[in-house]
Amino acid sequence: MRWLMMVCLVISGSSWADECAMAFRHGILISPEQIRVQTANRTAFQINNDKQLFIRGEWITLTAEEQELLQRYSHLLRKFVPEVVGIxxxxxxxxxxxxxxxxxxxxxxxxxxxxxxxxxxxxxxLTSRFVRSGDHFYLAPQSLHELDSFLHGELKHQLKNLAKQTVGAVWEALRDALRQSDDNFERTESPNWQPLGELVSKINSGLDQKAGELEQKSALFCQRLTELDQIETELQQRVPQLVQYDVIIAKP
Structure with a gap:
């Protein structure tokens, strides 16, 4: 029923942050051969080659119908997680x-x-919650709303502080070099030098574009989350051991 309510919200055109009030309860690690669902930095269950299920290291025998469900679940995760991490x-x-x-x-x-x-x-x-290394991806437990907040707030704030630190360090080094009157500091003019205000504005503008990209794809992302939630529910009904590892949850 939860996934059906989510579809209705998407169709009704509600605020996308409200539509996507669902989250990953556990971390998701994706590689070409495996999908690992992690809790407390340990693998709770994993899917090998999109068709083999292991729960706490134990291979679970699946019927043909259950394998098909598992493959659908894996394929959706492989579409969703890399794209969100990439943004x-x-x-x-x-x-x-x-x-x-x-x-x-x-x-x-x-x-x-x-x-x-x-x-x-x-x-x-900054990337401890989102990791991309070649064709390996990691998404920490969070909701799309939290990702939006990360792009709009937390990331802007931290990059602004870093810009202040680096610009301040440049000026401090320049002052030291001038006071010492030696050649320890190369005062070569950089065509990329920008005052702090201009640098922060440039960063914020780029982040606004990434947040806009997230918003444009919000309906698609919500749809994929609801599909994942539906498939997960079906898998849990067929494989009761998975119930304790509810990956997709509603988050107020």
Whole structure:
């Protein structure tokens, strides 16, 4: 019944954030051969080659109908998770690349390494909930509403702070170089140098585009979530061991 109510909401044209008030309760890790559902950093159950089901390491024998359900479930996850992760990761990379571009050509090798380390640390912090590495994808437990909030709020705030740190570091290095009157700091003009306000505006504009992309696809994403929820319910009815690992949930 829950999935049917969701379809009605999509058709009625309600706010997309309200339509998608469903979430992943567990983390999803997708690779070409496997789909792993993780809880507390451990694999609760996994699907191998879209047709074999293992629950806590135990192979579950499935009928032909159950295998078909499992394949549908796997194929939808493989469509949904990489696309959602891609939107988030692209947003992070967009902001970080703008900062990296601005820093290009400024400072000596030691200072460049220091700034790059700061950017690497920020990348790790910002992408812990969304991971894309080649054809491997990870989505942490969350809802589409939380992803929207991440793009509109949390990510903008953290990238703005990083921009302040890096711009401040550049000016501090320049002041030190001028006071010392030595050649430790390369004062080569960078064509990518931008005042803080312009840099933040550029980052925010790019993030607004990614948030717009998410909103444009919201109806499709909601449809896929409801289909996943329906298939999951059918699988749980046929394989009771899966009931305790309800992946798609309604989140108020």
């Amino acid at each position: 988030a990761v692209d947003g992070v990379e967009l902001g970080l690349s703008a900062i990296e571009s601005m820093l290009s050509g400024l400072g000596d090798s030691s200072q460049q390494e220091e700034w790059q380390q700061l950017i690497r640390e920020s990348t790790y912090q």
